[in-house]
Amino acid sequence: MGDPRDIAALAQAGVSLRTRDRRDVTVTSVDAETGRISGIVPMVGPCHWRRDGQFEGAGSAGPLDLVPKQATTEPQLHASVAEALGDPAAKNACCD
Numbered sequence: 099m100g101d102p103r104d105i106a107a108l109a110q111a112g113v114s115l116r117t118r119d120r121r122d123v124t125v126t127s128v129d130a131e132t133g134r135i136s137g138i139v140p141m142v143g144p145c146h147w148r149r150d151g152q153f154e155g156a157g158s159a160g161p162l163d164l165v166p167k168q169a170t171t172e173p174q175l176h177a178s179v180a181e182a183l184g185d186p187a188a189k190n191a192c193c194d
Contacts, residue, residue, distance in 0.1 A: 105151035105164045106133035115151075119161035135164065 106128050109115060115123045117139060125137040126144075133149025139162065146154040151164035 103150050104133070105147065105166070106135055106149040108166055109135050109137075109164075114167035115164045116167045117161060118159070118163045118165055122167070123164060 105115065109125045109128045110130070115125060115137075117123060121139050121142075123137045123139055123145075125135060127136045128134070129136075134154070135147040135149075135151075137145055137147070139145050142162070145162060147164050148154055153160055153162040153164075156162070
């Protein structure tokens with residue numbers, strides 16, 4: 099697939115991207131010549147990245163850098179508070 103650090107090529111290929119802090123990124127354009135990636139990050143707005151995925155203008159790695167979104171994500175665990183309170187095994191603590 100090419101150089102894994104070439105995030106611009108991944109974006110052009112339609113791979114879903116996210117930021118290092120796990121926000122989904124909507125890629126709006128990729129400049130084929132320079133590799134500049136433009137997109138929108140929720141609660142941040144329009145952003146730009148270099149070909150390698152580093153946030154434009156940043157001097158070092160940061161939370162807004164781009165990474166490929168994993169094909170398989172960890173399952174989210176959901177618990178019901180009502181079920182937990184009604185579980186007899188969970189009633190092993192004493193509040194004095």
